[in-house]
Amino acid sequence: MNEGIKLRSIKKIITKEMVSNYANVSGDHNPIHINENYAITTDFGGTIVHGMFLISSISEMLIKNIGKNWAKSGKLKIKFRNPLRVGEGIITEGKISQIAEDKYGTLITCEVMCSDKNKKVLISGIAKWRE
Amino acid sequence: MYLDEFNNKDQLCEFEIELSKKYILDYYNSCGINLHEFEYIFPTELATLSLKYFLEKFPIPNGSIHTSQEIEINSPIEIGSKLICRVFLDSFKEIRGRGIIIVKTDYIRSEKILGSANATLLVPSL
Known part of the structure; x- marks a missing residue:
């Protein structure tokens, strides 16, 4: 692994x-995510995807590119930038920005983001893990 | 306002979670993740499960916005583990009638912190 390498993306x-299934798994039944009649009255104009659901797509990318090291020592810092309406598509991106050695071994830093079909950034941040 | 009966650094609650294989599979299925072989829990699954228990105790008011999230695993956590989640009000600020709240969760086994999560929420006044 080298600095500048891009991870394989996730599209869905x-x-x-x-x-709806995620609301049950997470216990987050906020109507802005699942009740169209309520959501249409808000500034979002319709239901939006849970922020933590969007983070799961970043995690999926890291699982599929990194594997066990992501589980063993993963650290993720994410900011929510824009909402995604339910029914729309996403694509994730990840780029290794730093590989550093310290007394514990090798620390990998990766810039991550998730965007919609119009390339509007939905979430972005930094992932770190040890190898 | 949400959580305004607490002070900064107060413990909000403590509960036990079991990282069962069924929960992990339900999580993957709901997120459309095609993955069946796993030994350790990944950070986002851990944060999502603890959030579920937290929301049962402290439902977030409608109109709240989740603005950022940090999750960190310090030691590998095996699927099937049981952990204690200790949740704190890390900080609370009121700005223009809205609350900016950071909720911190420590994931603990045998009094050792295996990981932690910070969720920042913007909540409306009630």
């Missing part, structure tokens, strides 16, 4: 059914 469409 986040459906109403997925958001």
